[in-house]
Amino acid sequence: MKKHHLLPLLILLALAPRSALPGAVPSAPPLKPNIIYILLDDAGIGDFSAYGCKYGVTPNIDRLATEGMKFTRAYSGSAVCAPSRMVLMTGQHTGHILRRANQSKVGLLALPAGQTTVARMLQNAGYATGGFGKWGLGNPETTGVAEKQGFDVFFGYYDQKHAHNHYTDYLIRNSVKVPIQQSGKHTWADYAPTRIADETLSFIEQNKDRPFFCYAAWTPPHGDYVIPENPVFAGKPWPEEIKSYAAMVALADRDVGRVMQKLKDLGIDDRTLVIFSSDNGANPEFIEPLGSTGGLRGHKRMLYEGGTRAPLIVRWPGKIQPGTTSDLLTAFVDFLPTAAELSGLPAPKGIDGHSIVPTLLGKGQPTRHESLYFEIYEPYFQQAVRMGDWKGYRLGTKAPLELYDLKADPAEKQNIAAAHPDIVRKIEAIMKAEHSPSPYYDAPEQGSPRPTKGKNEQSAKPAASSKETPSL
CATH class of the missing domain: 3.40.720.10 (Alkaline Phosphatase, subunit A)
Structure with a gap:
């Protein structure tokens, strides 16, 4: 066979993936971490x-x-x-x-x-x-x-x-x-x-x-x-x-x-x-x-x-x-x-x-949280929002909001809500939007703090039974 007749075959073999070659062992996909x-x-x-x-x-x-x-x-x-x-x-x-x-x-x-x-x-x-x-x-x-x-x-x-x-x-x-x-x-x-x-x-x-x-x-x-x-x-x-x-x-x-x-x-x-x-x-x-x-x-x-x-x-x-x-x-x-x-x-x-x-991975973060929302019902109802360096906290869904600048005041010592009504309104809107009512918990409009016992789970209400109740 003449050399120029072999050329197309050699090109095809060179371009073919290894797994397509006779006797080749397919490469394993990379393992997930x-x-x-x-x-x-x-x-x-x-x-x-x-x-x-x-x-x-x-x-x-x-x-x-x-x-x-x-x-x-x-x-x-x-x-x-x-x-x-x-x-x-x-x-x-x-x-x-x-x-x-x-x-x-x-x-x-x-x-x-x-x-x-x-x-x-x-x-x-x-x-x-x-x-x-x-x-x-x-x-x-x-x-x-x-x-x-x-x-x-x-x-x-x-x-x-x-x-x-x-x-x-x-x-x-x-x-x-x-x-x-x-x-x-x-x-x-x-x-x-x-x-x-x-x-x-x-x-x-x-x-x-x-x-x-x-x-x-x-x-x-x-x-x-x-x-x-x-x-x-x-x-x-x-x-x-x-x-x-x-x-x-x-x-x-x-x-x-x-x-x-x-x-x-x-x-x-x-x-x-x-x-x-x-x-x-x-x-x-x-x-x-x-x-x-x-x-x-x-x-x-x-x-x-x-x-x-x-x-x-x-x-x-x-x-x-x-x-x-x-x-x-x-x-x-x-x-x-x-x-x-x-x-x-x-x-x-x-x-x-x-x-x-x-x-x-050291790349740009395309999606970021504009805010983080939290609520809890023990030892009493509380809501909190972190929005940038701002932190809002309150004890009821219509209770006065405490506002802190965590960059200047990481220990939340100075309530500056009165000085920033615009920020208060934004955080209150987030709290309203992110709270979905639950039939299993009561969220008061005006809450009040009660003393926390603070040791292990002692401040929690006793369970209704020894087994957990499946959701409805």
Whole structure:
């Protein structure tokens, strides 16, 4: 055959994709990133040295910040556990979600059947989905159990009150009790957070060869304030519960370090995005001795900054520039659309958040929050809006608005509403637009503060029954 007859064939072969050539092995599609969300329970922004902790150091959490991106204007979903977690799972803020406080007029409210959750979305995208720690959005025999909301496995506590017992004689795996034989000596083997962290690591190892979503909703430093050993803080001149709380923060930091080491050992560090945060602000008893709210006003159950400002650190080697800081206004509503973009899915309709992937990758953020909205019904009704540097707060849907300039007054000490009637009107309009009435909660027009008990869940109304009530 003459050479010029071969030329067209050689050109076609050169232009053909490798997978079309005889004997060629098709190239595998790029793996979707693993997503680990570490959510601590009742830890304040002032409990971490990356945010200025005054009583201790959290070196592993600090390393997340030095190797990733730290956010300075990040918020949780609410100022108390259950609604904050529902915001995280659904991408809807507290003016729209079903559960807007730990309790309601009919008791506990479970996630309804068919609810869009980040776990279900990622499960449908081919992710292995596992949760470990406190669920709190549906007890066994309700529509809200984790395994009905997109989790392949959930291990830990389903009921919030049960999660107070760190030396429990059972935990729950997919609605089934897992007995724990207690020694009576309060050892690390008896301590539920140890087992929960171990299960977290096992899930990561078991799914190292496929994309996974790991929701590490660990219970420390939530009460009860107990820990098997406390060598670092035992000698401090503090009450015992203060010492234990500080040690529980240190334990959470140690377990963050265990997760990061596991990722390195498995060789999946560079394709795993790790997010670290807390579900709400610290309890009031830790403000004076430890500075757990970072000098901000308010605490857990309050919609002042100390109740909702949250640590947020995100690490993704090779994708996020190490040691960067972002002042993007963001909150728990943004996690679901962010996870959607990471997994290659469109964000579902009817949510209140935006993907922050562009910010994480150092690109321009095309969609930003003009404002963030919050409402809560314990210990009394409150509404709050963050709009730029402005913060509005009130106790009723027609109550006088308090206004603060957070840039000049981050501790919300000076109410300047009288000097800025135009800003007050804008924030009042946002509050009216974002609040949708709920049959399960009463929003008064003129509210008044009542004393908060402030310890664990004691100020919450008792449940109507031991099981959570499915939504109607």
